[in-house]
Amino acid sequence: KQEVTQIPAALSVPEGENLVLNCSFTDSAIYNLQWFRQDPGKGLTSLLLIQSSQREQTSGRLNASLDKSSGRSTLYIAASQPGDSATYLCAVNSGGYQKVTFGTGTKLQVIP
């Protein structure tokens, strides 16, 4: 059974700081991994999708890496802004294409 863990559970940083969010998973036989953000009371917004054959994906100030062998992914946010404050979830797609397991999320607060 796939288990996905995100550390830290909460993070508070001053504006402008670069930061890294971590996601680890127990079963390395994955198809892809996605990072989402969830704002309070809102839905999920897909940020980056990394296929199992890829090592990283970039979108603007966001960079996600994937190391399947070690069961880890990181989301790097450069020059953080208050608007980045949200909960970030990683979701691992494994187990016969259709099983997506979510991490518990990291709640990020960027202080102006």
Added chain:
Amino acid sequence: GAVVSQHPSRVICKSGTSVKIECRSLDFQATTMFWYRQFPKQSLMLMATSNEGSKATYEQGVEKDKFLINHASLTLSTLTVTSAHPEDSSFYICSAFIPGHGGNTIYFGEGSWLTVV
């Protein structure tokens, strides 16, 4: 643009009533859709797998008579919360699996916030 659309995004209903949430795949056919629920301060948990033309497969602990899932067409799956209670208040989200699309990607809807008063 959105690949999966979910409606409504937010709904309030009275205790004892039923509420339906729709999940639509846009511009593609989804034979399989999934429904998730998010508990407070917990991760999103898979509730059931919705298969077009057949009965949904529910995860252990999910009441199938309370959470009715219908996947009558290749583009629409619905989740009906029957006889809703305040403890059913949660964030529900659907997803659709598209074989071979973007590397077997699963696309998520926007999610629906249900409040039972």
